Amino acid sequence: MTTDTIALIRNSLDSLRKSEKKVATCVLGDPKAVVTSSITELAEKSGTSEPTVIRFCRKLGLGGYMELRLNLARDLPSSKYIFENISTEDSLAGIAGKVINAHSEAISNTLNKLNLDDLEKAVQLLHSARRVEFYGFGGSAIVAKDAYHKFFRLGIPCAAQDDSHMQVMSAALLTPEDVIVAISHTGSSKDLIDSARIAAKSGAKVIGIVGNENAPLIKYCDIALSAHSQEAAILLAPMTSRLVQLAILDVLFVAVAMKNFHGTKDRLDRVKRSLVDKRH
Structure with a gap:
């Protein structure tokens, strides 16, 4: 899976600190999970801290963690993140x-x-x-x-x-x-x-x-x-x-x-x- 956000993270690995690389590895390992995770949850999963997650986001040129989540949700090839498991094939009755x-x-x-x-x-x-x-x-x-x-x-x-x-x-x-x-x-x-x-x-x-x-x-x-x-x-x-x-x-x-x-x-x-x- 190659997307703008994922590619940006991969291309930034060499410029990241050791702790920031832990966050990057966690995001690259399961970007879908990051979309629905809080900053606290990502910090715990990566074995780092919330300030480290924020520094990681800023190293990517993002305004913060919410922008990272939004970018991933936009880039991931899945309609799941519009709402639950709804797809474009669902009928109105199915959506309801x-x-x-x-x-x-x-x-x-x-x-x-x-x-x-x-x-x-x-x-x-x-x-x-x-x-x-x-x-x-x-x-x-x-x-x-x-x-x-x-x-x-x-x-x-x-x-x-x-x-x-x-x-x-x-x-x-x-x-x-x-x-x-x-x-x-x-x-x-x-x-x-x-x-x-x-x-x-x-x-x-x-x-x-x-x-x-x-x-x-x-x-x-x-x-x-x-x-x-x-x-x-x-x-x-x-x-x-x-x-x-x-x-x-x-x-x-x-x-x-x-x-x-x-x-x-x-x-x-x-x-x-x-x-x-x-x-x-």
């Missing part, structure tokens, strides 16, 4: 079946693998929080906004932040009575990790919702809830991971709401009545 089955499997796997002790701790933190902030970027930002849309109805002061500057400013002003929920499938977004680090330094509790149990973000989380999904849609917007994140946050929302059933019911009734005049 594969997409929906992938979603169903991801949610089922999450239910089976959720740590109930961690889930209970997260519910307690959210229930007793003075303020809750939801952080996310890209597809995870949409999930953060959905969580805000639900949780504010419980009478908990909260916000959704999807701007890196707003995140670090809000994180710096949090207190030990506050909670942030950091949402990321890869758990390797530098800006989100910075926000979580600052929030933790402020004394706030950090709940992470991540798709990788070895994600760098977890280092700054008091509780990490794993959203299990094999997100292969690197060339599309996140899909299965987004649905799993939404499902976990729905569980947290309902569980927190049930902590004060009568108060929650009253608030939701008032919200519903306030919307009556908005409808025909």
Whole structure:
């Protein structure tokens, strides 16, 4: 298999350091696996470190690890990386079946693998929080906004932040009575990790919702809830991971709401009545 990215790596071998060559060897050995691996996973597989992986990418003239993954996904002769195992020969019914089955499997796997002790701790933190902030970027930002849309109805002061500057400013002003929920499938977004680090330094509790149990973000989380999904849609917007994140946050929302059933019911009734005049 000869592709632009693979050829570039092979042609760069002589200029790489010993540790960077380990990364190159790992990528050349199984480029398909790299497309769906986090930077932490590649560092572990190659016996190196995340900074080494980043240096390797920059030696190739790439902006970072995500660009390497995107280039490999683009170059590999397989439609698999558009979404799951869908090919150009699939009918509309076949596409629908594969997409929906992938979603169903991801949610089922999450239910089976959720740590109930961690889930209970997260519910307690959210229930007793003075303020809750939801952080996310890209597809995870949409999930953060959905969580805000639900949780504010419980009478908990909260916000959704999807701007890196707003995140670090809000994180710096949090207190030990506050909670942030950091949402990321890869758990390797530098800006989100910075926000979580600052929030933790402020004394706030950090709940992470991540798709990788070895994600760098977890280092700054008091509780990490794993959203299990094999997100292969690197060339599309996140899909299965987004649905799993939404499902976990729905569980947290309902569980927190049930902590004060009568108060929650009253608030939701008032919200519903306030919307009556908005409808025909």
